[in-house]
Amino acid sequence: MTSAVSPARALVCRGCGAEFPLAAQHACYECFGPLEVAYDADALKKVTREQIEAGPDNIWRYAALLPAGQDPADRITLNPGMTPLVSAPALAAELGMTGALWVKDDSANPTHSFKDRVVSVALSAAKGLGFTRFACASTGNLANSVAAHAARAGVPSIVFIPSDLEQGKIITTAVYGGELVAIEGSYDDVNRLCSELVETDEFEDTAFVNVNVRPYYAEGSKTLGYEVAEQLGWRIPEQVVIPMASGELLTKVDKAFSELVEIGLVDAPANGWTVFGAQSAGCNPIAVALHEETDEIRPVRPTGIAKSLNIGDPAAGLYALEAVRRTGGWMDYADDDEIRDAIRLLARTTGVFAETAGGVTTAVLAKLIKSGKLDPSKETVVYNTGEGLKTLDAVASLVGPTHTVKPSLRSVREAGLLG
Ligand SMILES: *Cc1c(COP(=O)(O)O)cnc(C)c1O
Numbered sequence: 001m002t003s004a005v006s007p008a009r010a011l012v013c014r015g016c017g018a019e020f021p022l023a024a025q026h027a028c029y030e031c032f033g034p035l036e037v038a039y040d041a042d043a044l045k046k047v048t049r050e051q052i053e054a055g056p057d058n059i060w061r062y063a064a065l066l067p068a069g070q071d072p073a074d075r076i077t078l079n080p081g082m083t084p085l086v087s088a089p090a091l092a093a094e095l096g097m098t099g100a101l102w103v104k105d106d107s108a109n110p111t112h113s114f115k116d117r118v119v120s121v122a123l124s125a126a127k128g129l130g131f132t133r134f135a136c137a138s139t140g141n142l143a144n145s146v147a148a149h150a151a152r153a154g155v156p157s158i159v160f161i162p163s164d165l166e167q168g169k170i171i172t173t174a175v176y177g178g179e180l181v182a183i184e185g186s187y188d189d190v191n192r193l194c195s196e197l198v199e200t201d202e203f204e205d206t207a208f209v210n211v212n213v214r215p216y217y218a219e220g221s222k223t224l225g226y227e228v229a230e231q232l233g234w235r236i237p238e239q240v241v242i243p244m245a246s247g248e249l250l251t252k253v254d255k256a257f258s259e260l261v262e263i264g265l266v267d268a269p270a271n272g273w274t275v276f277g278a279q280s281a282g283c284n285p286i287a288v289a290l291h292e293e294t295d296e297i298r299p300v301r302p303t304g305i306a307k308s309l310n311i312g313d314p315a316a317g318l319y320a321l322e323a324v325r326r327t328g329g330w331m332d333y334a335d336d337d338e339i340r341d342a343i344r345l346l347a348r349t350t351g352v353f354a355e356t357a358g359g360v361t362t363a364v365l366a367k368l369i370k371s372g373k374l375d376p377s378k379e380t381v382v383y384n385t386g387e388g389l390k391t392l393d394a395v396a397s398l399v400g401p402t403h404t405v406k407p408s409l410r411s412v413r414e415a416g417l418l419g
């Protein structure tokens with residue numbers, strides 16, 4: 001039986017440890033540090049594998065480990081999750097890996113990115129907190145997901161994006177009919193503006209999924225850790241490679257693995273697990289801080305085709321650094337040509353067509369093997385977080401028909417296609 005009570009206990013400051021009640025608050029009143037959901041440890045320890053396995057085929061099978069949505073009637077959701085964990089032996093062979101390689105393909109979610117997970121949890125929490133309008137500051141996929149969730153729930157939405165996003169992201173958001181506001185600026189400008197809007201009386205009724213309800217939003221990413229472990233037969237993989245924008249997803253996959261061990265749902269792996277982070281060369285502030293052995297993450301003005309990852313001032317960057325250092329991992333970044341090549345490599349070897357973020361992750365996997373940072377003999381999971389159809393421009397000039405012939409046998413023969 002799933003308990004209808006949330007196991008969440010409080011919001012805790014990641015900086016100073018101060019605790020606050022479960023409300024719409026995202027920064028600490030003491031030190032302005034970011035807040036994170038803390039759970040009742042005893043409640044989590046009661047959760048069993050059998051209970052999870054008997055749950056629905058989506059993220060809500062983990063409701064007893066999440067801060068919202070325990071009662072299905074309280075959910076605002078498109079029921080994302082339980083996306084395929086694809087075995088990738090051909091990609092492994094091409095990269096010189098002898099260990100098992102898997103692609104966790106989150107393009108299979110309802111709006112085709114991992115953002116459906118975080119939005120479902122954030123908006124279910126927002127509903128419980130009494131909000132009546134949904135909003136976000138987005139690099140594209142988040143806007144898409146918030147607009148779709150709001151449409152399904154019949155709740156008004158207003159989403160904010162940088163005006164230079166890919167057509168594929170704008171159309172897939174606009175079609176849902178909510179307000180879509182393009183800001184002439186970078187994502188970081190959009191985010192700053194939303195932080196101001198959220199303080200106004202006019203937006204008092206509005207949940208910005210990644211601003212005032214961010215602690216709940218962030219927890220949705222844990223399901224990408226739980227699912228991989230469950231799909232591997234309740235086992236944590238030895239190595240994971242994760243794309244980073246704010247760095248939140250990476251920290252939460254690591255948190256999910258820790259929780260699974262703490263509450264006894266998986267055995268602690270003999271040598272732990274190792275977390276690797278991937279960015280693009282056009283927006284690499286977290287990876288550069290790691291390379292320079294500093295905790296000072298210098299904001300950048302993002303450029304390049306991996307727009308979904310273009311956060312120049314990453315909110316969870318410090319925590320991503322901490323997770324990667326603690327687990328003995330590494331971070332690297334890939335330039336636009338490497339990203340385009342990697343999108344095609346992944347497609348050609350696995351049948352998964354990734355958006356630019358998946359190209360980043362695949363390209364960085366290859367780099368990590370080359371530099372000896374990632375062990376090619378260990379079991380590895382790479383996360384594809386988005387869908388190639390949303391960023392067609394990235395590869396449009398590189399692919400097309402391999403032949404163009406007349407509709408006749410002779411033409412086909414002359415093209416050398418009959419062998
Ligand atoms: C948002 C996003 C990410 C990264 O999310 P963070 O939690 O901010 O690091 C990765 N991939 C895709 C496709 C995204 O849209």
Ligand SMILES: [Zn+2]
Binds near residue numbers: 018030033
């Ligand atoms: Zn604090």
